[in-house]
Amino acid sequence: MQVVVDDADDPRLGDYVRLRESSLRKSLESERGLFIAEGEKVIRRAAEAGHAPRSFLLAPRWLAGLDDVLRRWPDVPVYVVDEAVAEQVTGFHVHRGALASFHRADLPPVGDLLGASRLVVLEDVVDHANVGAVLRSAAGLGWDGALLSPRCADPLYRRAVKVSMGAVFALPWTRLPSWREAPGLLADSGLTTVALTLADDAVDLADLAAELDGSERLAVLLGTEGAGLSERWSSGATVRARIPMRAGVDSLNVAAAAAIACYALAPRP
Amino acid sequence: MQVVVDDADDPRLGDYVRLRESSLRKSLESERGLFIAEGEKVIRRAAEAGHAPRSFLLAPRWLAGLDDVLRRWPDVPVYVVDEAVAEQVTGFHVHRGALASFHRADLPPVGDLLGASRLVVLEDVVDHANVGAVLRSAAGLGWDGALLSPRCADPLYRRAVKVSMGAVFALPWTRLPSWREAPGLLADSGLTTVALTLADDAVDLADLAAELDGSERLAVLLGTEGAGLSERWSSGATVRARIPMRAGVDSLNVAAAAAIACYALAPRP
Incomplete structure (x- = not known):
């Protein structure tokens, strides 16, 4: 009309x-x-x-x-x-x-995603472009879905939609009901949770990827811009993994880190 | 004052x-x-x-x-x-x-960068945020520098500087004098050039990474948003490599592809 x-x-x-x-x-x-x-x-x-x-x-x-x-x-x-x-x-x-x-349709209940084989989980990523970029990479690299902490930016905000090239429509995603309970919820669902961090005692992401036998169901946890993952999410994860960085350089942007993690830990056909 | x-x-x-x-x-x-x-x-x-x-x-x-x-x-x-x-x-x-x-200082002559061990080379990447994001990832992942085709967006434009978190100051970069001559110039400098592409006959990036013995000097070529690398740059490269993608999904954003390539082909200590 x-x-x-x-x-x-x-x-x-x-x-x-x-x-x-x-x-x-x-x-x-x-x-x-x-x-x-x-x-x-x-x-x-x-x-x-x-x-x-x-x-x-x-x-x-x-x-x-x-x-x-x-x-x-x-x-x-x-x-x-x-x-x-x-x-x-x-x-x-x-x-x-x-x-x-x-x-706007209702978001799916979080339980609908917890049986997935590969999940990206974002903690308080507040920039719309970053949220859109992460969802685009996850969709492109064959991941099954994304979970967002309550304070994450809205994936359906215009800029997030645009940066995602519409991946926010193709990739299943929903909000986690609670920031505090998220690590436990993921572990209780049988997911191996991988916290991406710069901590010195974290394992090298490439070493972790080489050790996987393909049967694990994985959730990668990525933290907020600037501060990275909270102690609660980082210490609550099954394993902490690190992308090797040049000494003295800032951490990677969260969207770049997500792309690398989704690539390194992608489901192998 | x-x-x-x-x-x-x-x-x-x-x-x-x-x-x-x-x-x-x-x-x-x-x-x-x-x-x-x-x-x-x-x-x-x-x-x-x-x-x-x-x-x-x-x-x-x-x-x-x-x-x-x-x-x-x-x-x-x-x-x-x-x-x-x-x-x-x-x-x-x-x-x-x-x-x-x-x-603005004068850019270094391209010859100053051609002896590097790891170079990112951008063809007509026109979005300032993408240029800034690529330079940030390259710097963080231990690459030595970046070369930009004449039509690439300006890394010193405010938005590029901001997205790069100042990596445009830390990472050596300059403009290529000619789009047409770039593949030849890189090859003549003894660099192994890796064209990132979605072509079916390209090798899997992970397979390429596994074959390298660590002595190669590498330049990764990444193409413009949307269309990707030109035929001239793609066919002029030593090898064409592909990031495996889910069927039916758009290509990755160029900054995500660059982060993955810089990670997968990073210099090993």
Whole structure:
């Protein structure tokens, strides 16, 4: 259902306002139960993953490319705006000219993921781009899912979705109900938990990978930007592993560390 | 030399204007021969790497923490501004309240890096965050330097500097003089060049790593976002290697691929 809108203050565009203001968006998106997908490829992936659209906001030139997606929901409004109106509404130049607002589905219960063979577990990773990047790497490298501590950034925030290239729709993930109980919950599920750390007494990640016989079910724990894993999560893990670093250099970015761990400990076919 | 400035239009703040407008900044920074460092840690690292400051722009609360750095250049102006003025000048809220403008030094000649044992070589990586992330991982994992094709994004652009956590100052890097001649130049220098690709006939990266005897000097070639390596660079490499991916998933982000390659092919002590 196409509707041409030429007034940036039209209340029907309310899902799309001020997309760069993260605190405003956080409350708006949770109140309304929505998330925003940006760009044709990401919109398509959200739709293919079974998410239900609330509306689309498209520059005219994007109508044809998304035609098959739009036809699937003939009753969902497609707001057609020129790029100047889109910029006024969203607060930035929408390079890819295509936005969609989707209903947030309920997250799966954590028990649905605890039987997996390979899980990434994030503790208080607060940067949306990092969360998106970790999920993209985990999906690409054949991992089964991700668990997020309660304070982690929202994987369905626009920037996380975008950086993940839509992997947040393909890779199963959910929130851990409790930060405190997480190490115990994972161990009780029969997972071997690997805490990634810079501690001197940790084993070399490559040595750990060589020792695995392929039958283990693994969860890799990665800590917050800056401080890394908490003592509780680190000491609560089955094993602590270290990526060898050049002396005197900062730790790796958490997304780089996650990519390396997901590669080194990937399920072997 | 501290100077309190309360007018955002003061021409002495001209190095810091509209930091988020990348096309404006690109021409301004190359005309004036400067780059911007943001945050106490990154400013400190630029100074320690021997870069000469043009000026500092600090909120009052940052003066004490950077005192030792400021004392090294008693004649360099320190513009002290409140955060509202900083925001007016730069166009965004400067979370870390500290900026500095440094003179750009000449890049080293490419020949200075060609004798290295481990080089990352980027072809047309156009996203500043990706360039910064790759350099951070390369530095952390013990690689010797990086070479950038002429069209790669600028490692000294503010966002690249920030994402690299200052690794752009610690890791030697320079521009390749020619995109076309790069594969030949690397081969003529006795480097074994490894093209990272998704091609089916490429060898598994882990198999390649296992075959190395530790004496090889390696250059890993990574391609542009989206399209990956050009045919010229890919077919011009000594060997083509592949990171195994889950069927149907997009390639990895170039920064994730670089982290994995730098880990898998790292110099062994």
